[in-house]
Amino acid sequence: MQKIKKVLIVGTGIGGGTLACALADRGIEVHAIDNKPSISAAGTGICLLGNTLRALDSIGLKNDCLERGAPFQMFREFDATGTLIMASPIGDNCGIKRPELSNILESHASRRGAILSKSISVESVIDKGKVVLVSFTDGTETEYDLVVAADGAFSRLRDRFFGEEHRPKFAKQSVWRFNARRPSSLDGFHIFRAADGTAVGVLPTSAENCYLFHMENSQEHLRYPDENLDSLLIERLRSYEAPLIREALEQITSPADVLFRPFDVTLVPVPWNRNRVVLLGDAAHAPTPQLTSGGGMAVEDAVVLAQVLGEYSADEALKMYSQRRFDRVKRIFDASYQLSVYEQNPLANRDKSAQLLMDSYRFIAQPC
Numbered sequence: 001m002q003k004i005k006k007v008l009i010v011g012t013g014i015g016g017g018t019l020a021c022a023l024a025d026r027g028i029e030v031h032a033i034d035n036k037p038s039i040s041a042a043g044t045g046i047c048l049l050g051n052t053l054r055a056l057d058s059i060g061l062k063n064d065c066l067e068r069g070a071p072f073q074m075f076r077e078f079d080a081t082g083t084l085i086m087a088s089p090i091g092d093n094c095g096i097k098r099p100e101l102s103n104i105l106e107s108h109a110s111r112r113g114a115i116l117s118k119s120i121s122v123e124s125v126i127d128k129g130k131v132v133l134v135s136f137t138d139g140t141e142t143e144y145d146l147v148v149a150a151d152g153a154f155s156r157l158r159d160r161f162f163g164e165e166h167r168p169k170f171a172k173q174s175v176w177r178f179n180a181r182r183p184s185s186l187d188g189f190h191i192f193r194a195a196d197g198t199a200v201g202v203l204p205t206s207a208e209n210c211y212l213f214h215m216e217n218s219q220e221h222l223r224y225p226d227e228n229l230d231s232l233l234i235e236r237l238r239s240y241e242a243p244l245i246r247e248a249l250e251q252i253t254s255p256a257d258v259l260f261r262p263f264d265v266t267l268v269p270v271p272w273n274r275n276r277v278v279l280l281g282d283a284a285h286a287p288t289p290q291l292t293s294g295g296g297m298a299v300e301d302a303v304v305l306a307q308v309l310g311e312y313s314a315d316e317a318l319k320m321y322s323q324r325r326f327d328r329v330k331r332i333f334d335a336s337y338q339l340s341v342y343e344q345n346p347l348a349n350r351d352k353s354a355q356l357l358m359d360s361y362r363f364i365a366q367p368c
């Protein structure tokens, strides 16, 4: 039985970073590269749900996330003035800054023996059947038993091996995000709903910090001038009188404090491999973020792929990986998309949306 011994991971985001840790743990030789100069991701925060924490725990990463992030168990809903509408316990979750999560993955991967290289990409990838010959942008060349495309929703490796028809499509929604100091009243995931159906979500990311987000619906793939992002966001949130939101908005001092991003989605049918090139994370499935699960699915992919590669022959392992992941990922992708469609007519779909959210979180909590 021919097992995988040497792996190249292209992309050290949440999926690639987790895979580097999980494979190195199993004694598999790992080289992980990223075309960005720093492996640490920029941006705001991310919510690690209970299933994601469980997957991280299985490879010894959960405790660092809890220590450096913001564990929480409460969900609260308010109106736009800040009056509490409902509160509910939601199990164990953890908000964390994206750069902090990257640092945890990066340091664990290095300590476990993975080689991490920054500011480098692949120039060419030649599938030779049982091995893959990779030329890098620094002029070097190496053979691997397996290449993992963990290079995100706009994966160039996916274009090359699976065709351009899987490129992400606009989901008619975009998101505004910014960081703020964490107020003492923020004890979990809080959502503020205005009478017009719009909302602002707030997630703690550390003992001191939180991030806020606000969705915007549009038929067109929107882009705003970078220099206007602060004033455009402040204008959009002017009807929110809740003190938490007013105080957070006052902390925006420049357009660079505000991120705006359209949602572009894709789901690649299985199998997720072409010979010895395999997709992982957003490269295989980039959902809308309503269920805060894209990163969690990438983490689960990594844990499952490392497990099957450690235990089975290459061909068996790659087949099992697609089989074990697809139905779960598709259900979460479809539900996320449906929630996003509901949000485009939020007042008419409030009850359906609440029901789908509840059912989906129950499903996500099940073991992967």
Ligand SMILES: Cc1cc2nc3c(=O)[nH]c(=O)nc-3n(C[C@H](O)[C@H](O)[C@H](O)COP(=O)(O)OP(=O)(O)OC[C@H]3O[C@@H](n4cnc5c(N)ncnc54)[C@H](O)[C@@H]3O)c2cc1C
Residues within 6 Å of the ligand: 010, 011, 012, 013, 014, 015, 016, 017, 033, 034, 035, 036, 045, 046, 047, 048, 120, 121, 122, 150, 151, 152, 153, 155, 156, 175, 261, 280, 281, 282, 283, 286, 289, 292, 293, 294, 295, 296, 297, 298
């Ligand atoms: C607004 C928003 C909120 C979200 N909130 C959550 C949440 O709360 N919880 C959650 O679980 N998920 C959330 N997600 C989803 C989550 O961010 C993604 O699913 C996750 O980042 C996917 O991880 P990944 O490693 O597959 O890809 P990425 O994080 O995109 O990483 C890809 C990496 O590949 C590198 N790369 C790209 N091209 C190349 C190349 N050619 N060569 C070398 N390297 C390359 C990039 O630099 C990057 O480091 C959210 C998404 C959005 C948009």
